[in-house]
Amino acid sequence: MKILLLGNPNSGKSTLFNSLTGLRQKVGNFPGVTVDQKSGTMTFQGQQHEIVDFPGIYSIYPKSAEEQVVYNALNALNPQEEPCIGLVVVDASNLERGLFLFSQLADLQIPLVLAINMVDLAERNGVEIKQDVLEMELANTPVVLMNARVGLGKDRLLKALQHQMEHGLKETYFSVSQGMIALEDISLQEQDAEKRFQKASELFHKSVITRTRSKEKSSLDGILTHPILGYFFFALILIGLFQAVFTLSSFPMDAIEQGFHWVSDYLSGLLPKGPFQELVCNGIIPGISGVLVFIPQIALLFFFIALLEDSGYMARAVFLMDRLVRPFGMNGRSVVPLLSSMACAIPGIMATRGIPNPKERLITLFVAPLMSCSARIPVYTLIISVVIPSKTVLGFVQLQGLVLFALYLLGIVAALTVAWVMQQVLRQDRRSLYLIEIPEFKPPHWRNILMTVFDKIKVFVLEAGGIILALSIVIWAVSNYGPTAERKTALRVLKQQEAYISAQNDERERLESSVLLEHSYLGKFGKGIEPIIAPLGYDWKIGIAIGSSFLAREVFVGTLSTIYAHAETSGSYRLKDKLLQEKKADGSKKFTLASGISLMVFYVFALQCLSTLAVARRETGSWRIPIIQLLLFGAMAYGGAFLCYQLF
Amino acid sequence: MPYFCNMKLSAIPKWGKAKIKEINHPLLRTKLLEMGVVPGVEITLMMRAPFQGPIAFQCGNTNISVRSEDADFIIVN
Numbered sequence: 223m224k225i226l227l228l229g230n231p232n233s234g235k236s237t238l239f240n241s242l243t244g245l246r247q248k249v250g251n252f253p254g255v256t257v258d259q260k261s262g263t264m265t266f267q268g269q270q271h272e273i274v275d276f277p278g279i280y281s282i283y284p285k286s287a288e289e290q291v292v293y294n295a296l297n298a299l300n301p302q303e304e305p306c307i308g309l310v311v312v313d314a315s316n317l318e319r320g321l322f323l324f325s326q327l328a329d330l331q332i333p334l335v336l337a338i339n340m341v342d343l344a345e346r347n348g349v350e351i352k353q354d355v356l357e358m359e360l361a362n363t364p365v366v367l368m369n370a371r372v373g374l375g376k377d378r379l380l381k382a383l384q385h386q387m388e389h390g391l392k393e394t395y396f397s398v399s400q401g402m403i404a405l406e407d408i409s410l411q412e413q414d415a416e417k418r419f420q421k422a423s424e425l426f427h428k429s430v431i432t433r434t435r436s437k438e439k440s441s442l443d444g445i446l447t448h449p450i451l452g453y454f455f456f457a458l459i460l461i462g463l464f465q466a467v468f469t470l471s472s473f474p475m476d477a478i479e480q481g482f483h484w485v486s487d488y489l490s491g492l493l494p495k496g497p498f499q500e501l502v503c504n505g506i507i508p509g510i511s512g513v514l515v516f517i518p519q520i521a522l523l524f525f526f527i528a529l530l531e532d533s534g535y536m537a538r539a540v541f542l543m544d545r546l547v548r549p550f551g552m553n554g555r556s557v558v559p560l561l562s563s564m565a566c567a568i569p570g571i572m573a574t575r576g577i578p579n580p581k582e583r584l585i586t587l588f589v590a591p592l593m594s595c596s597a598r599i600p601v602y603t604l605i606i607s608v609v610i611p612s613k614t615v616l617g618f619v620q621l622q623g624l625v626l627f628a629l630y631l632l633g634i635v636a637a638l639t640v641a642w643v644m645q646q647v648l649r650q651d652r653r654s655l656y657l658i659e660i661p662e663f664k665p666p667h668w669r670n671i672l673m674t675v676f677d678k679i680k681v682f683v684l685e686a687g688g689i690i691l692a693l694s695i696v697i698w699a700v701s702n703y704g705p706t707a708e709r710k711t712a713l714r715v716l717k718q719q720e721a722y723i724s725a726q727n728d729e730r731e732r733l734e735s736s737v738l739l740e741h742s743y744l745g746k747f748g749k750g751i752e753p754i755i756a757p758l759g760y761d762w763k764i765g766i767a768i769g770s771s772f773l774a775r776e777v778f779v780g781t782l783s784t785i786y787a788h789a790e791t792s793g794s795y796r797l798k799d800k801l802l803q804e805k806k807a808d809g810s811k812k813f814t815l816a817s818g819i820s821l822m823v824f825y826v827f828a829l830q831c832l833s834t835l836a837v838a839r840r841e842t843g844s845w846r847i848p849i850i851q852l853l854l855f856g857a858m859a860y861g862g863a864f865l866c867y868q869l870f
Numbered sequence: 871m872p873y874f875c876n877m878k879l880s881a882i883p884k885w886g887k888a889k890i891k892e893i894n895h896p897l898l899r900t901k902l903l904e905m906g907v908v909p910g911v912e913i914t915l916m917m918r919a920p921f922q923g924p925i926a927f928q929c930g931n932t933n934i935s936v937r938s939e940d941a942d943f944i945i946v947n
Binding site: 280315318322323408659 | 901920
């Protein structure tokens, strides 16, 4: 039988869901919207049952996209054809409003079980619940007092569910109204809510004894939401988060890349030489590696985000940051996704799922790729080392470091500007309201946190991984294949050159791959777009490198080294020196300050990342937003680079 | 802390106590009602974010945070 898990936010619903289903759960989207739908199976007494975990709600009448999902699902129920049970989870410390929601569900004529959760916290809050009174009044509903975090009351809950499955009793205590009120009829909803609240309140006062305790002012909140110290603390937490994501993820990321490199080498020895071997070893395996390499960053970031959420700190951070990002059409909840995009936009975009308001979520998701991510660092540092002199300005500031800082700042300013424009242009959902509950601090529940991390990895690999893999194979193919006759001629010409004949074996290989890349389809693309990118100060070589960057931005550096393999240099193999020494036909330097700055600005704006596009598609449900992002940020990159090249 | 009468919720200082009188914003009224905040209920102002940022008040065993411009619609007695 189908069990619907419904309840207030912060009532411990997810903990209960995890405890009932264990690992037998799957995440997906509710039909038509990008709201997580979690469902799972549980077996007891030899029978398997499906549990659907719904977003937390205070009422069945929706005020946000997440809540709309619950309304739609309840509206579509057909108990005659598909019997189901509602498991209503309420917070014992806030039973009054829990009973309010319960009353709405009871009047829908679904057999219910009432699980009153977190009874330990309630006791500490001076709340005593008389279960016998509740059970007497709610004659047709089993009532279970429990604490899902430690598994207390789980057996009683299973028995209660079993009981309802056998008897299917419908609760008649409230009977305020029958069925659902039309979504548009706000005034009728309000009248209904008032009557309902009175009834729920009556029942609450009958069944609960509250010993008013003078609540001591929480000293932790005194610091964590202090007007000055609070921000200081938040900054500390963010710095710690970045350090961790950067440093801890680099080792597993290297290991994944090394591991797949090894597999690819091993297989290339094993498989017969030919197009199939090349496809497997150079196309598919590096493509899979390119998907899996994001897992460490996603795992670490969501580990920290889930930790902040589960402990109750996140709501405080949202509270503190809301005012700062509101002028840009965002919500306090946008801050963590936006800042985590400085490590990588992929987990950043995935984290926007926590923003309840669709407009604020869209804005945050849209501008996230403008924050300079860690994949841009190799590009920035290479070009800085080529065009920016290593000297100190103002006595102590390193000029190269200053430029790097300016690039990051440019990304942030661009993100906020685009957000501000979107805030002006997009229509506001009239039902949008910032109204959040700040939960009590709790020690984190590790199982919940690990489940979140696991879910996010699964979603990324299964739902974005395929697209990333397919597109990276396309890029590999165009950079490795080209018109055969032309490639043969080019290789023949190369083999007659003095430099090739006098070169060592591995140097010869480098020269060959350079020529082959020049005469590949990607090479053709680079040469084809040369007239378009010439006003930015780039030639076809940079064109190729930009094209290959779509795999991942840092590929820029590797592609350039391949192309420049045969560049004449006075004894240096360093890419930096080759770029510096390259001359135009008239003898002037090819790679100038102007073209360098133009290129860096291009990389600040341009959305050259297949994986980001694939994740944005997954999170918005269509290609529309990623295509707009690609075009808009591309135009900004072109415009900015053009301006810089002309100015410097 | 004294009780505050006939003023906007947004104007109550930190740790100030008051009773909700009315909420002059239909959507906010319904939503707060669903969360258990109804006229007559006692609240304590718990947190205030700087620069006219959100405020948070305690009602029963829960802390609820609203933006201060929305709190202008909530009148306490």
